[in-house]
Amino acid sequence: MLEPNELYLTGLKVKWDKIERFSYLRKIAAIRELDELSFNTPVTFFVGENGSGKSTLLEAIAVAYGFNPEGGTLNYSFSTYDSHSELHDAMRLVRSFNKAKWGYFLRAESFYNVATAEDYYSKIPGCKKPPQEFHKKSHGESFLKVVQDSFYPNGLYILDEPEAALSPQRQLTLMLEMTKCVKNDSQFIIVTHSPILLGFPGATILSFDEGTIQPINYEDTQSYQITKMFINDRKQILRHLFEE
Numbered sequence: 001m002l003e004p005n006e007l008y009l010t011g012l013k014v015k016w017d018k019i020e021r022f023s024y025l026r027k028i029a030a031i032r033e034l035d036e037l038s039f040n041t042p043v044t045f046f047v048g049e050n051g052s053g054k055s056t057l058l059e060a061i062a063v064a065y066g067f068n069p070e071g072g073t074l075n076y077s078f079s080t081y082d083s084h085s086e087l088h089d090a091m092r093l094v095r096s097f098n099k100a101k102w103g104y105f106l107r108a109e110s111f112y113n114v115a116t117a118e119d120y121y122s123k124i125p126g127c128k129k130p131p132q133e134f135h136k137k138s139h140g141e142s143f144l145k146v147v148q149d150s151f152y153p154n155g156l157y158i159l160d161e162p163e164a165a166l167s168p169q170r171q172l173t174l175m176l177e178m179t180k181c182v183k184n185d186s187q188f189i190i191v192t193h194s195p196i197l198l199g200f201p202g203a204t205i206l207s208f209d210e211g212t213i214q215p216i217n218y219e220d221t222q223s224y225q226i227t228k229m230f231i232n233d234r235k236q237i238l239r240h241l242f243e244e
Helices: 054-065 086-090 111-122 139-150 168-183 222-232 234-243
Strands: 009-014 036-038 043-047 091-095 102-107 155-160 187-191 204-207
Touching: 009 054, 043 054, 054 086, 054 091, 054 102, 054 155, 054 187, 086 091, 102 139, 139 168, 168 187, 222 234
Parallel strands: 043 187, 043 204, 102 155, 155 187
Antiparallel strands: 009 036, 009 091
């Protein structure tokens, strides 16, 4: 398992003078206050309410590293809809002496586009990798197959809301695959709302709520607290909700 000084990405810095004065990035509280950020564990989670900026930052990290904005390996180069922000242009990634041998940017919302690109690439003459035929599988099945077939040791893996494609049982399968990768010197940075995934042992959880990016304990995350409250007192919560 990677030590903090061996992580492929140990941090990042943002140069705000490279971002337009009226950019929407300056209106996102947690992003607006970000000058630098450190990664200290092999698995880092970004959590927070919708619109708090976590996926915006994750996407910028992925693009700054060299990934296609819509996902895939470092070799994927296609564009279905150019919607990523300019944050990656103002970002400098801090890397260790250690270099990842593999990587993947996996996002649930644009996986259909990645699946289409994979089908195209597999048909190029000389391609040695057999077609995965993701479109012939369910969203969750194809999403998990990418993890099982394309996540290798010594890799950097950036995931955006993987739980959107996975059942609770398959989220546990994802955690098992992550464990194998982490034991073999891989690093993960993940945006999630899943109280299951957030329970990954030894992970750092960074909250984007309260207008800043700061570490938070698992039990203090909204994902955990709301899920626990609902499970423990479902009838009363629903009664109050519907009465309102």
